[in-house]
Amino acid sequence: MDAQEWEDRYRAQDRLFSGNPNGVLVTEVAALAPGRALDVGCGEGGDALWLAGRGWRVTAVDIAPTALARGAAADPEGRVTWARADVRAQRPEPGAYDLVSVQYFPLGREPGDAALRGLLDAVAPGGRLLYVGHDVTDGSDAAPFRPEDYYHPADVAERLGAGWTVEAAGTRPRTAPAPPGTHHRHDTVLLARRDVPS
Template sequence: MQAGDWDARYAERQQWSGEPNPLVASLVQDLPPGDAADVAAGEGRHALWLARLGWRATAVDFSATGLARGRAQAGADRVTWVTADVTGWSAPPGSLDLVLVAYLHLPDPPMTDLLRRAVGWLRPGGRFLLLGHDVDNLAHGVGGPQDPAILHSPRRLAPVAGLLDVDRLATVPRETPAGTALDTLLWGRRPSSPGASV
């Protein structure tokens, strides 16, 4: 989908809950606050939640309408809002403590290229979290995009995982009102050793 398509969706109604994804919350809530980027933030639910926890959060999305919904929320003044195509946007190298990519789906090579660059935005020890619809969801789950070329899997994320000290790379279930959906989770940190390269 293009920016105009997402603008139209966000103009119709709020697309997502105002609360963070429960798995995102469980992984991030106890981290010490720092600098974070919510990549493909949509309406900014994760950036707003991070800001409430004391993070200096930047929400980046190409939908001006989605970001406008986020800017209208309480606490929006504590978030930096950036309207940009995430495939062309960059944070300064080594400037972030957390990169969060939730439910961004692009074909390769743009997806892998973006994620590899995003690892480079992290400070040594900074956290990387990707959560998105898994390709196995097509046959064994519910909802989500139906194009296998844009869906994640642990195998497809292996080139990015190779740049991280990985805590978890797995297909994980997510309960929805329609049934069980399958997501891919990549949770890790940028290596602290001086010899590690991105």
């Protein structure tokens, strides 16, 4: 889906998502010391607001203005920096984030992995990448949808290379019910820490 398709999808409903943080984010991040976080494809801001409430300094990016406006409306204290950005074309600041959170984000594969490399490069030494997707064996709600056209957590793990430690990886049951009308019963997860140079 392109930017206009996402914008139309948000405009078609008063609220597209629950407003609650994603379960994998809560599970994997709750015990971490807060720092600076990048929420990729933040939608209406459930994850960003949860992180900010725990002391993280969050930059939340999305391509849909309506989604960002809803997130900002739920953030009257301005704890989150809301920014319209397409990570496929605009690279985040290198080495700037203690957490880069990519939750169910449809990042299309491309030769050279430029956009993915930009996200990896944004993780500071000692920081973490949390990359979460739907388990494609549960079936797809989108038609047409070709899973092989997108990066999945296992693909990202293969591209980490030296200088990373994988802290969690694999498939697990969802911790919260899937959105109504969807088939997603399991998540695929990658949590990786960028090593601190010795």
